[in-house]
Amino acid sequence: MKNSPDSELRSILREERDRLRELAALYRSRISKLPKGYISVKKINGRHYAYLSYREKDRIRSVYIGKSPSEKAAEMKRLIESRKEYQSQLKLVRGRIRELEKIINKKGI
Numbered sequence: 001m002k003n004s005p006d007s008e009l010r011s012i013l014r015e016e017r018d019r020l021r022e023l024a025a026l027y028r029s030r031i032s033k034l035p036k037g038y039i040s041v042k043k044i045n046g047r048h049y050a051y052l053s054y055r056e057k058d059r060i061r062s063v064y065i066g067k068s069p070s071e072k073a074a075e076m077k078r079l080i081e082s083r084k085e086y087q088s089q090l091k092l093v094r095g096r097i098r099e100l101e102k103i104i105n106k107k108g109i
Contacts, residue, residue, distance in 0.1 A: 010104060017100040020093050027090040034083035039076060041068045052076055 037054025040062065050073035051062040066072045 013100055013104050017097055017104065020097050020100070024090055024093045024097065027086050027093065031083055031086045031090065034079050034086070035076060036080075036083060038080060039065070039073060050076070 035052060035054075037052055040051050040053045041048050042051060043049075048068040050065040050068040050070065052065055053060055053062045055061075065076055
């Protein structure tokens with residue numbers, strides 16, 4: 001006996017949902033390894049210094065990176081931008097997973 005078109009469609013949708021869940025887990029893993037926050041530049045005695053600033057509970061912490069501009073500050077900025085891109089992609093993937101869940105759980109498919 002052949003599978004009904006509904007069960008085949010539901011199977012395909014479940015596979016896609018599972019693939020997106022794995023992708024979301026990958027994004028979360030990569031996000032956790034990247035720095036959070038933003039680069040702030042402070043002028044002290046006429047010189048510019050770069051700091052990584054981020055929120056920790058209800059306080060903003062600043063960690064010294066180095067003189068600004070510097071390769072280290074540029075690299076940190078690139079890493080922060082990568083984190084933001086992964087967060088954006090994760091948001092899209094989560095939305096798609098929710099859509100698939102609604103379709104999969106709907107009667108008649």
